[in-house]
Amino acid sequence: MTVQNQKLAPEILAGSPLELGATPVEGGVNFALFSGAAERVELCLFDPSGKVEIARVDLPEYTNEIWHGFAPGLKPGQLYGYRVHGPFAPEHGLRFNPNKLLLDPYARRLHGELKWDAAVYGYDIHAKDHPDLTRNESDSAPFMPKCVVSDFHADPQAPGKPRVDWSRAIFYEIHARGATMLHSAVPEQMRGTFDGFGHDALVSYIKSLGVTSVELLPIHAFLDDHHLVEKNMRNYWGYNSIGFFAPEQRYLGASGLASFRDMVRKLHDAGLEVILDVVYNHTAEGNERGATLNFKGIDNAAYYRLMPHEKRFYINDTGTGNTINTGHPRVLQMVLDSLRYWTETMEVDGFRFDLGTILGREPDGFDPRGGFFDAIGQDPTLRKVKLIGEPWDIGPGGYQVGGFPPGWSEWNDKYRDTLRAYWRGDDGVTRDMAARVLGSADVYDHCGRRPHASINFLTAHDGFTLNDLVSYNEKHNEANGEDNRDGHSDNRSCNYGAEGPTDDEGVNATRTRQRRNLIASLFLSHGAPMLLAGDEYARSQMGNNNAYCQDSEIGWMHWDNLPPEARALTDFTRDLIRLRRDNEILRRASWRDGCEIQWLNPGGGEQDERHWHDAGATTIGLWLRNDKVLQGAKQVLILFNPHDGDVPFKLPQREEKWAIAIDTARDRPTNFHEPAVRAITLSPRSLCVLF
DSSP, X not given: OOBOOOOOSSOOBOOOSSSOEXXXXXXXXXXXXXXXXXXXXXXXXXXXXXXXXXXXXXXXXXETTEEXXXXXXXXXXXXXXXXXXXXXXXXXTEEOOXXXXXXXXXXXXXXXXXXXXXXXXXXXXTOSSSGGGSOOOSOOGGGSOEEEOOOOOOOTTOOOOOOOOGGGOOEEEEOTTTXXXXXTTSOGGGTTSHHHHTOHHHHHHHHHHTOOEEEEOOOBOBOOOHHHHHTTOOXXXXXXXXXXXXXXXXXXXXXXXXXHHHHHHHHHHTTOEEEEEEOOSOOTTOSTTSOOSSHHHHHHHHHBOEETTEEEEEOOSSSSSXXXXXXXXXXXXXXXXXXXXXXXXXXXXXXXXXXXXXXXXXXXXXXXXXXHHHHHHHOTTXXXXXXXXXXXXXXXXXXXXXXXXXXXXXXXXXXXXXXXHHHHTOTTOHHHHXXXXXXOHHXXXXXXXXXXXXXXXXXXXXXXXXXXXXXXXXXXXXXXXXXXXXXXXXXXXXXXXXXXXOOOHHHHHHHHHHHHHHHHHHHHSXXXXXXXXXXXXXXXXXXOSOGGGOTTTTTSOXXXXXXXXXXXXXXHHHHHHHHXXXXXXXXXXXXXXXXXXXXXXXXXXXXXXXXXXXXXXXXXEEEEEOTTOSSSOSEEEEEEEOSSSOEEEEOOOOSSOEEEEEETTSSXXXXXXXXXXXXXXXXXXXXXXXX
């Protein structure tokens, strides 16, 4: 790459170490970069194309492990990167290589895309023996994206946020790009962007469902993995972060950074919260055989957790090659600064933390009172937003469902697996199913945690969609190019007689009923429900349960020409959400709210130990009574029948008859004016709700 011998005019001054990143101030830009082990840091400036390096100058000062300098005359929009000098000693965890242009961890925006080339690796990828111990002298700048000096601040006149109470929260997990690519109402030039996601047609639809909180798959800057690019594919989900302050370029609209905040405000105007799925557990740099893009070349031993006695290698509790070291105070600061930026400047309402157990892992293992959790709990901004952990990783002691501290909610895979197994007809899960429907108090009822600590879900981005869950016995990931070896094999799914789409009316009728049963169970359970976008209209990925690389019609949402049964399922989902909203007894805020709970068997008696342990006794009824509720019914009866046959069910005798509100066996499963009854026969594989 050409370097023009231009000087920064008049010179680079000392600047300040207090604000990390590139900060426009009066008269120029302050640059500050943390590196505790570097010997020298060069600031590199580029022309507007990003192809010509126009200046290179040392940051002159080093204060408290921060390299800093003030460049007079520079303005927002300037492209830049760093070259960091220091020992190249991989066996000691040091991988400095000034031939590699590095991204600023605090960059608010990136320009250009990474081009995979041997030069972006810090070592010689062609070396035969221990290649990661070699040093690659080629310049990576021609192949690297560049950082952009950005002047985008929090708005002191920002409108208010929805602030949805946890007891009313309903999450809708959705992909910002995938939701818009095939939406005919979204102008073509806006599809795949934040502008497109904020389009009135899409926002209105989401609002119409009755959900309260949109949970976006990762929107932080990420890379397309090298092996995917070689197969002409892309990283679609985005769990491959390379910057925690910059939004992904491919999603930005015409107004740049403002397009994200504009989208958030449009969702807020509709009363919808915005939750970001964030990936602070690893980066796209991989292990010792990965590229050198930023953290690895800035201060490898600080940013990553290395093997204690072999610092050449990385601890891989994430399964992605590396693990971010939030035990280092500057790395922890970076994560917290990032979270505050998205909360205060970009105005989001909360976060779902991918592989969240990583963040709580201390030297002696996972600790709910560890540094990260303590820092969040004491932060005056972050402790007030919605915090959701994915409570597992692949490290030792990595499964921590129920183990997160007070103030956190968690994805509850026990709910997912148990409800799937129950409706499939598995034996031995009825008692566990009862606990899941009541908010998993056996898991979460401690330290004053509430039912909403359980984020109940049946499907998510990772795995089968709801339609595919009842249409396939096996995964079908051939399109991913990995010979169907990727993705989960234990899906607890069932095709009910045919693998994939079929014209068999009986099979299709069973699938229709099972979709209703699963959705009804989700919204009738205590805890905070999460619906995967598209499940409300039976969206399919054609059996692909690992669409992470399917930036295609496999991964995108389809909106047009939906069959009548799809629209009927959408209406049914809306009815259920409305039923939950209007009846406080279905969305309990506390386990100690005075609600009387009784589990019934088909004979009308209370479930006892004999019934719970009888493998064949899976048809049960849940009777909830609470005279203290202020909104909606004070009694409700929910009957579950996962069997293939009819089951007569004796209803509790009351002065008033029971009125059927939902029967998933019917073509029109909701009818809030159904005649009253004193007895009922449950149809095969059905769920009934009576008031």
